[in-house]
Amino acid sequence: MNDQRSNCSQEDRKQEVLSRIDVVVSDITKLKVDAIVNAANESLLGGGGVDGAIHRAAGARLLEHNKTLGGCPTGLAKATPAFDLESGGIKHIFHTVGPIWQVKDQPLWGEADEGEKLGYTLEDTLLASCYMQCLSLAEKHGCEVIAFPSISTGVYGYPKDRAAKIAFGHVFGYLSQHGKESLPRRVIFCCFSEADAEVYRRTIEDCDTWMIGRGRI
Ligand code: AR6
Secondary structure (H helix, E strand, O other): OHHHHHHHHHHHHHHHHHOOEEEEEOOHHHOOOOEEEEEEOOOOOOOOHHHHHHHHHHOHHHHHHHOOOOOOOOOOEEEEEOHHHHHHOOOEEEEEEOOOOOOOOOOOOOOOOHHHHOOOOHHHHHHHHHHHHHHHHHHHOOOOEEEEOOOOOOOOOOOHHHHHHHHHHHHHHHHHHOOOOOOOOEEEEEEOOHHHHHHHHHHHHOHHHHHOOOOOO
16 A cells, blocks of 8 residues: 555656656757757857757857857856847757767677666766756756757767667656756757657656666766
């Protein structure tokens, strides 16, 4: 009976946290959120992909501002104003530098499946750090809603399933530890294609099978 009750409240807590997480398909610059995350490079001076889209939409003042920042090491994040994006309601851009996936096709550790190997590479730790840094910046800057692109999964070549598990696992953990009165209240995973969104939805649906009792970071 007690077990049933504690399972039930655990499930309620999980559902409460899940209700604060959304997966959408969109150009991230079009979202009405307090902060968007940019998957930048260490120069912070722009590039292709989502970085290029954000610089184009935020305007030339973003580049001028970023020239004063002295770059950003991989795994860390820096906040800037949203400049021209402010007219759409976005107040902050958190520029974070995801890792370049360099493990390629080398076998990792033994025959363990993908879930068990999560957290075993430097890339996993750095990618996790990007999410945690941006969540902390959201809290510091009073953001109710923050949207993340799928950091490192474009030009930087991170396996999409693995990146989604790291993204969701850390956001879920952060929101679980910071109650519903804390900021950010909502987190959006902003995908650029329906196929990418499906990876996130599957990751979330299956989270009991890969997140619990694994050696994830
Ligand atoms: N809105 C949302 N997601 C987007 C958008 C957009 N407008 N555009 C692309 N994506 P990438 P990375 C998705 O390559 O792998 C840049 O040149 C895209 O489909 O933008 O972290 C930087 O300057 C993918 O799922 O970032 C760096 O040099 C995800 O965003 C390097 O690329 C990330 O793809 C960073 O590589």
